[in-house]
Amino acid sequence: MSMVNLTVNGRQLSADVEPRTNLADLLRETHNLTGTHIGCEHGVCGACTILVDGIPTRSCITFAVTCEKAEITTIEGLDEDEISAELRAAFQREHGLQCGYCTPGMIVSARDVVLRMEAPSEHEIRVAMSGNLCRCTGYVGIVRAVESVIADRRTRGIAAVPDGDRKRLGPAGSGNAGPTGVAAPVPSTARAVGSAVAQVARAANAARLDADWKPQASFRQSFTVSHPIDEVWAFFGRIEDVAACLPGASLAGPPQDGPDGSHVDGQIRVKVGPIAAEFQGVADVSRDDTTLSGTIIGSGRDRRSNSATRGLIRYALRPDESAAATHVDVDVGYTLTGMLAQFGRSGLVQDVANRLTAAFVRNLEARLAHGANGDAPAPAKAEELNALSLITAVVVARFKRLLAALSGRA
Incomplete structure (x- = not known):
């Protein structure tokens, strides 16, 4: 038997344990902390996850004697924790639990994600939580x-803590075990190198995604604006004004200029009957003054419907023969996944796009006319995109064409 001294949920505890006793059994059998659940007993399912010195740890495969002088926090010790309280409310709101057996370990792991990841994507959250299984x-x-918890905390100005404020190297508990009990700090050079490597990896992943991505569908749009090409090209360079012409679109902040173009954060609101979706996304915009053409690469996601979209838009301007008007050719490629993908069939999307283009051109004409005539009233902000009314109009138009065709045959 060996004596082990621990700080468990803020209390000093000591116990005689066999060298083979794992931390989960010690907490459950000796201290009645049964919120730590045991599932696979192989460190696979994550139900037994607790915090050891602030680090999520599989307690079923961690020997208690290796955690001498360590600080242990179980799910019971997170009752007053702010992040955990927000996660419990979010799990209830989003139906993130059913039988509840995995939930204690899920909360502990999710707390670590919220604490240390600034703005993870859905994929990054799934990877970070992949060690916790739910049946x-x-x-x-x-x-x-x-x-939702991450978004709410970042909106309130609460930033992520780099590396979760971890200051030790090695397995959980190893910073305290041994005769000295002195924690080994992480060298600043290691942290700097790790940060640089992470930045390079993120950039490489983004570049690879852009290079490998293939749109599910594509189509071409063309329209004419009754203004000279110089005015239209200059207007297309004002991203805020272009966004104002798109129904339901708005920017989250001013565009950020870079060496290869501009980067924008924004959203577009779409209403499909009772479904109200708000796609939060980013886009990179580049323009070529010599060819009067541009490219927009963007992606967005709606959290509520779990729908995501990615698109590539290429446009080119050419003058009308009279030089008083401008022809615009637009090539669009897109991918739509999730609940709203049922509205993503290429024929339907193209018909809806025709109507959206008409609305965009009307708003564009109004804004260009306002810029040319200082006495003209300012055009109104483009309204929210109501996809259902557009789809209904498309269906009605197709039905009318079908009736006309049948009447012609008769």
């Missing part, structure tokens, strides 16, 4: 809960 929910509600 009930399908993970959708869990991911939504984590996303």
Whole structure:
């Protein structure tokens, strides 16, 4: 038997344990902390996850004697924790639990994600939480809960803590075990190198995604604006004005200029009957003054419907023969996944796009006329995109064409 001294949920505890005793059994059998659940007992399912010196740890495969002088926090010790309280509310709101057996370990791991990841994507959250298994929910509600807590905290100005404020190298508990009990600090050079490597990896992943991505569908749009090409080209360079012409679109902040173009954060609101979606996304915009052409690469996601979209737009301007008007050719490629993908069939999307283009051109004409005539009233902000009314109009038009065709045959 060996004596082990621990700080468990803020209390000093000591116990005689066999060298083979794992931390989960010690907490459950000796201290009645049964919120730590045991599932696979192989460190696979994550149900037994607790915090050891602030680091999520599989307690079923961690020997208690290796955690001498360590600080242990179980799910019971997170009752008053701010992040955990927000996660519990989000799990309930987003239906992120059913039987609840995995939930204690899920909360502990999710807390670590919220604490240390600034703005993770859905994929990054799923990877970070992949060590916790759930046989009930399908993970959708869990991911939504984590996303909502992160978004809410960042909106309130609470930034992520780099590396979760971890200051030790090695397995959990190893910073305290041994005769000296002195923690080994992480060298600043190691942190700097790790940060640089992470930045390079993120850039490489983004570049690879752009290079490998293939749109599910594509189509071409063309329209004419009754203004000279110089005016239209200059207007297309004002991203805020262009966004104001798109129904439902708005920017989250001013565009950020870079060596290869501009980067913008924004959103577009779409209403499909009772479904109100708000795609939060980013876009990179580049323009070529010599060819009067541009490219927009963007992606967005709606958290509520779990729908995501990615698109590539290329446009080119050419003058009308009279030089008083401008022809605009637009090539669009897109991918739509999730609940709203049922509205993403290429024929339907192209018909809807025709109507959206008409609305965009009307708003564009109004804004260009306002710029040319200082006495003209300022055009109104483009309204929210109501996809259902557009789809209904498309269906009605197709039905009328079908009736006309049948009448012609008769």
